[in-house]
Amino acid sequence: MTRLGSYWIGVFLLGLLTPLLLEAKDSCVECHSALDGNLMTPTQAFSADVHQHRGFGCADCHGGDSTLDDPDGAMSPKRGFLGKIKRTEVPKLCARCHSDANLIHKFRPQQRVDQYAQYQTSVHGKRIASGDASAANCVDCHSVHDIREVKDSRSPVHPLRLPETCARCHADSTHMAKYKLPTNQFEDYRKSVHWEALAQRGDLSAPSCASCHGNHGATPPQVSSVAAVCGTCHALVEDLYSKSPHQPVFAGMGLAGCVVCHGNHAVSRPSDALLAGPDAVCSQCHEESSTGGKAAAEMAQGIGGLQAALKRSDDLLGVAKRSGMEVSEAFLRLQEGREALIKGRVAVHNFQVAFVNKPVSEGLAIASETYRAGEEAMNERRFRRIGLAFSLLTIAVTIAGLWMAVRSIESKSERTKPSGS
Amino acid sequence: MAMLATTRRISHWFDERLGLDAIRQFIAHKTVPLHSATPWYYFGGVTLFLFVLQVLTGVLLLLYYRPTPSEAYESVQFIVTRVQFGWLVRSIHSWSANLMILTAFIHMFSVVFLHAYRKPRELTWLSGVVLLGLAMGFGFSGYLLPWNTVSYFATKVGTDMAASVPWIGPPLARFLRGGEEVGGATLTRFFGFHVAVLPGLATLLLILHLLLVQKLGISSPPKVEAEHARKGTSIPQMPFFPNFFLRELMAWYAALGVLGSLAAIFPWELGDKADPFASAPAGIRPEWYFLAPFYTLKLLPSHVGFIEGELLGLLGFAVLVLGWVSLPFWGTNKQGFDRTHLVKGVAFALLAYLVTFSLLGYYR
Numbered sequence: 001m002t003r004l005g006s007y008w009i010g011v012f013l014l015g016l017l018t019p020l021l022l023e024a025k026d027s028c029v030e031c032h033s034a035l036d037g038n039l040m041t042p043t044q045a046f047s048a049d050v051h052q053h054r055g056f057g058c059a060d061c062h063g064g065d066s067t068l069d070d071p072d073g074a075m076s077p078k079r080g081f082l083g084k085i086k087r088t089e090v091p092k093l094c095a096r097c098h099s100d101a102n103l104i105h106k107f108r109p110q111q112r113v114d115q116y117a118q119y120q121t122s123v124h125g126k127r128i129a130s131g132d133a134s135a136a137n138c139v140d141c142h143s144v145h146d147i148r149e150v151k152d153s154r155s156p157v158h159p160l161r162l163p164e165t166c167a168r169c170h171a172d173s174t175h176m177a178k179y180k181l182p183t184n185q186f187e188d189y190r191k192s193v194h195w196e197a198l199a200q201r202g203d204l205s206a207p208s209c210a211s212c213h214g215n216h217g218a219t220p221p222q223v224s225s226v227a228a229v230c231g232t233c234h235a236l237v238e239d240l241y242s243k244s245p246h247q248p249v250f251a252g253m254g255l256a257g258c259v260v261c262h263g264n265h266a267v268s269r270p271s272d273a274l275l276a277g278p279d280a281v282c283s284q285c286h287e288e289s290s291t292g293g294k295a296a297a298e299m300a301q302g303i304g305g306l307q308a309a310l311k312r313s314d315d316l317l318g319v320a321k322r323s324g325m326e327v328s329e330a331f332l333r334l335q336e337g338r339e340a341l342i343k344g345r346v347a348v349h350n351f352q353v354a355f356v357n358k359p360v361s362e363g364l365a366i367a368s369e370t371y372r373a374g375e376e377a378m379n380e381r382r383f384r385r386i387g388l389a390f391s392l393l394t395i396a397v398t399i400a401g402l403w404m405a406v407r408s409i410e411s412k413s414e415r416t417k418p419s420g421s
Numbered sequence: 422m423a424m425l426a427t428t429r430r431i432s433h434w435f436d437e438r439l440g441l442d443a444i445r446q447f448i449a450h451k452t453v454p455l456h457s458a459t460p461w462y463y464f465g466g467v468t469l470f471l472f473v474l475q476v477l478t479g480v481l482l483l484l485y486y487r488p489t490p491s492e493a494y495e496s497v498q499f500i501v502t503r504v505q506f507g508w509l510v511r512s513i514h515s516w517s518a519n520l521m522i523l524t525a526f527i528h529m530f531s532v533v534f535l536h537a538y539r540k541p542r543e544l545t546w547l548s549g550v551v552l553l554g555l556a557m558g559f560g561f562s563g564y565l566l567p568w569n570t571v572s573y574f575a576t577k578v579g580t581d582m583a584a585s586v587p588w589i590g591p592p593l594a595r596f597l598r599g600g601e602e603v604g605g606a607t608l609t610r611f612f613g614f615h616v617a618v619l620p621g622l623a624t625l626l627l628i629l630h631l632l633l634v635q636k637l638g639i640s641s642p643p644k645v646e647a648e649h650a651r652k653g654t655s656i657p658q659m660p661f662f663p664n665f666f667l668r669e670l671m672a673w674y675a676a677l678g679v680l681g682s683l684a685a686i687f688p689w690e691l692g693d694k695a696d697p698f699a700s701a702p703a704g705i706r707p708e709w710y711f712l713a714p715f716y717t718l719k720l721l722p723s724h725v726g727f728i729e730g731e732l733l734g735l736l737g738f739a740v741l742v743l744g745w746v747s748l749p750f751w752g753t754n755k756q757g758f759d760r761t762h763l764v765k766g767v768a769f770a771l772l773a774y775l776v777t778f779s780l781l782g783y784y785r
Binding site for chain 1: 667670674677687691
């Protein structure tokens with residue numbers, strides 16, 4: 001190899017090694033990787049941490065100088081080394097960056113920076129501030145050293161995993177004993193229609209703990225604010241309830257609005273049976289013979305009647321459709337009837353019969369109109385089949401006639417054929 | 422008496438100008454071979470009858486149909502719900518299209534198994550096979566016209582297949598679609614093919630096919646010919662008119678009965694209006710007569726050696742079609758003897774493939 005060749009190979013290898021030589025030194029990871037147990041674990045977990053991906057290192061939280069090889073120098077208090085962060089100090093430490101809009105918006109321009117301010121208003125934040133180290137801080141929910149983005153399904157605060165994360169403390173009777181809090185919320189929530197939507201249907205917009213209690217500013221809704229909390233999703237229902245005769249009565253009795261009929265964590269699938277019958281919630285307060293009891297029965301009857309009428313139309317149109325009749329317009333109209341049924345069910349939250357009867361009457365008119373369309377389709381089907389029977393009979397007679405004509409022609413030609421041919 | 426005299430005078434007037442007497446003489450002397458396979462001869466006539474029904478019902482549909490994406494579906498919906506007996510006309514048009522392709526297939530295979538493609542009937546065979554191809558073209562172009570979800574996506578799949586042919590594929594697909602995607606331009610083009618181009622070509626070829634049948638007469642199977650040659654007798658013949666014609670008429674009436682029953686008991690569904698922005702529904706598949714090639718292409722891996730699977734499949738079909746079209750030329754050897762066993766074997770294999778793969782394509 002010539003001298004010039006060796007020179008160029010040297011330049012090439014140097015080019016390859018330069019990025020490695022220029023990479024920032026991190027003595028924290030280098031030393032702690034060689035240790036055992038809790039002193040080593042963070043170095044492994046940190047590779048999955050969102051902060052590491054954004055270029056932050058151990059020293060950004062724990063202080064010190066990660067460029068120095070000497071442990072005493074690197075972990076010197078003079079260089080700001082904090083060591084293990086006290087649990088009560090964690091929120092303040094996280095807030096150093098997460099409350100700094102200038103810093104956070106470099107990474108995510110629309111990221112909120114009020115988490116710490118909210119946390120301070122929460123029960124968790126207040127207890128931490130009062131020196132209760134066992135109250136939840138940032139890392140209890142978001143994890144530590146392997147913090148992932150909320151949208152990452154492996155994050156403990158991803159919507160699908162959040163209820164289990166809250167339950168880690170709130171379902172732990174030992175942990176909750178000193179706060180005198182019940183521990184059945186998670187068990188109840190798993191029976192609810194909200195859990196069904198979230199866990200079984202995978203609907204990430206379905207409510208979990210934070211949807212009602214808040215996340216960083218987590219606080220139990222007060223009796224007076226329950227309807228407002230439910231109303232963040234069920235806005236129309238909240239509006240109807242706020243104008244209903246129940247609202248001032250429940251407020252006066254100190255009853256928590258929606259929870260009175262639907263429960264809180266174990267919110268069951270709403271059904272018309274809540275109005276009347278053995279599972280009715282109305283009858284818990286109103287006797288059957290009372291005005292309220294009669295109104296509940298009347299509303300149940302109206303809604304049940306509409307549901308039955310719509311089903312009757314649907315069944316008939318279904319038979320017509322399966323027979324090949326074109327009933328798509330009637331099915332579209334029937335959909336409007338179903339919407340009227342939904343409106344009727346929602347109107348119940350105003351607790352006035354006249355208010356429920358309006359959409360119910362509209363729905364009944366649609367049900368009757370679509371049933372007529374179904375009957376017309378079935379009449380048309382009958383007409384077609386009778387027409388077919390007559391046509392087939394005519395065709396059969398014609399074929400028989402043609403066959404007789406053929407036989408007659410052929411037997412005539414047989415007779416007229418000269419003998420011997 | 423006066424009436425009869427007038428009719429005779431009119432007939433004579435036409436006879437002087439058109440030579441109707443020669444046609445009458447031709448029909449009077451035309452015969453059809455009579456043997457155990459004679460009933461297979463009716464399928465050609467039934468196919469013709471169904472073609473005529475297609476033309477008549479198609480003309481009636483044209484009175485209301487509008488070939489634009491915003492109106493096509495609604496106009497067909499109007500036909501089947503508002504127009505008096507519109508449902509019957511549309512159902513008969515759709516069912517008879519399918520029955521016509523079925524009877525054309527039966528007619529073609531009966532010609533093969535009776536070895537009616539032999540010299541001098543090569544051109545009759547060729548015109549018949551091209552007519553079947555045109556009938557399938559009618560089916561493919563007509564399928565899109567109601568502009569419903571199934572037809573829209575089936576056309577998308579069909580034109581995508583055309584696009585995968587090397588060299589000519591992409592321009593051919595653009596020509597068929599009138600652009601890069603199936604849309605309004607495709608509907609207008611398919612409508613043009615369906616009601617103008619294909620009917621024109623089909624009518625010309627049909628006339629040629631029928632003229633050839635009249636000129637060359639109806640073929641008898643080699644087995645029947647050989648049997649009578651051995652006995653020294655001639656094959657018995659049935660007069661075409663009225664004997665065969667009346668029997669054919671019975672077959673037409675029977676086909677009409679089947680069509681009427683299908684139309685009344687299973688009216689052709691309209692489905693939902695096509696939404697080009699929606700995702701393709703699951704289990705989308707073409708009409709039954711395209712199922713065998715469709716399922717074959719579905720089974721092929723993405724690559725077979727260095728060649729793309731779909732392309733290999735299309736090349737295979739091209740070879741198959743060319744081989745089938747040229748049947749009269751390889752169906753006899755250089756000495757002029759029929760290769761009946763070879764032809765029957767190939768025909769059985771093809772029939773088995775078409776039936777099996779169509780069923781698999783339908784149920785899987």
